[in-house]
Amino acid sequence: MDILRAAEQLRDPLAAYASVDRSRPYGACWVMANMVGGLDGSAAIGGRVADLSTEPDAELFVSMRALADVVLVGAQTLRREGYGGLSLPEARVAARVAAGKPGEPVFAVVTRSLDVDWAARPFADPQGGRSIVITCETADPGRMERARRVADVIVAGRERVDPAVAMLRLSERGHRVVLCEGGPTWLGELVATGQLDELCLTVSPLMGGDPLPVSVSPPGSDLVRWSLRHVLADGDTLFLRYERRREGR
Ligand SMILES: NC(=O)c1ccc[n+]([C@@H]2O[C@H](COP(=O)([O-])OP(=O)(O)OC[C@H]3O[C@@H](n4cnc5c(N)ncnc54)[C@H](OP(=O)(O)O)[C@@H]3O)[C@@H](O)[C@H]2O)c1
Incomplete structure (x- = not known):
């Protein structure tokens, strides 16, 4: 299989992802994740992703959103990174609209605490339609009420969000492709519950970041095996695309 290609030789690096x-x-939802890790597997530097990312990674990171109906993050990533608009390039927005889709994906966050800045742009000025808050029954009712004023609230589980129920609820709303942008804790839950179909992992050419792996497996999780679908290289940055192995595939 010809899986190793140089991204700079491709006219559009997203094309290799768009054709899947x-x-x-x-x-049912197809759930993909897009993450960046250092050579030592670290997922952040000083609690943020910025210094871990490279120029080609940052470009692909934004473009990848063009493939999604929903961009989904864990609440700690929202708190740490802050999310403005999803910033899709104009040409990608136009291509989505031409294909009959909303110009931008919907933003969604998973949280039990509901400790979220509701004045932040994804809620105060959403580009892809009302944002979604995925939470659980035992979340604080007052905070849930506050969340409902600025977002659609999905209750998916009792004490915690059950990833399978969350993905089912998103599919019932007509969403087909969910792009998880982390963080490692929420990603680990998606992986452990068999919800993650595809992992797009950028390997960034540095070591020495935070002791936080790209995915944190909940205790007692089974091993999950993956098949490599492509490798792109752009300078010192590697882009790996894996799909979860299924019976008979
Ligand atoms: N390298 C990368 O590609 C990448 C990508 C994203 C983020 N990051 C980095 O990762 C760090 C943040 O990641 P993180 O692992 O600490 O946190 P996270 O996965 O972003 O968020 C964890 C939070 O999500 C909510 N959550 C997760 N699972 C839940 C469940 N089953 N039910 C209810 N709520 C649930 C909880 O929110 P509440 O506390 O509100 O209840 C939990 O505290 C930051 O340093 C960020 O820079 C790296």
Whole structure:
């Protein structure tokens, strides 16, 4: 299989991702994650991603959103990184609209505490339609009420959000491709519950970041095996695309 290509030789690095068939039976969501890690597997530097990312990674990171119906993050990533607009390049927005999709994906956050800045742009000025808050039954009712004023609230589990229920609720709203942008804790839950279909992992050419792996496996998780689908290289940055191995594939 010809899987190693130089990204700078490709006219559009997103093309290798855009051509993937992400349809699932019965309208289920295809869940993909886009993460960056150092050579030592670290997922952050000083609690943020910025210094870990490289120029080609930052470009692909934004473009990748063009493939998604929903951009989903754990609340700690929202608190640490801050999210402004999703900043899709104009040409990508136009291509989505031409394909009959909303110009931008919907933003969604998973949180039990509901300790979220509701004045932040994803809630105060959402570009892809009302944002979504995914939480659980035992969340604080007052905070849930506050969240409902600025976002659609999905309750998916009792004490914690159950990733399978969360993805089912998103599919019931007509969403087909969910792009998880971390963080490692929420990603680990998606992986452990068999919800993650695809991992796009950028390997950044440095070591010495925070002791935080790209995915944190909940205690007792089983091993999950992956198949490599492509490798792109742009200068010192590697882009790996894996799909979860399924029975018979
Ligand atoms: N390298 C990368 O590509 C990348 C990507 C994203 C983030 N990061 C980095 O990762 C760090 C943040 O990641 P993190 O692992 O600490 O946190 P995270 O996964 O972003 O968020 C964890 C939070 O999500 C909520 N959550 C997760 N699972 C839940 C469940 N089952 N039910 C209810 N709520 C749930 C909880 O929010 P509440 O506390 O509100 O209840 C929890 O505290 C930052 O340093 C960031 O820079 C790196």
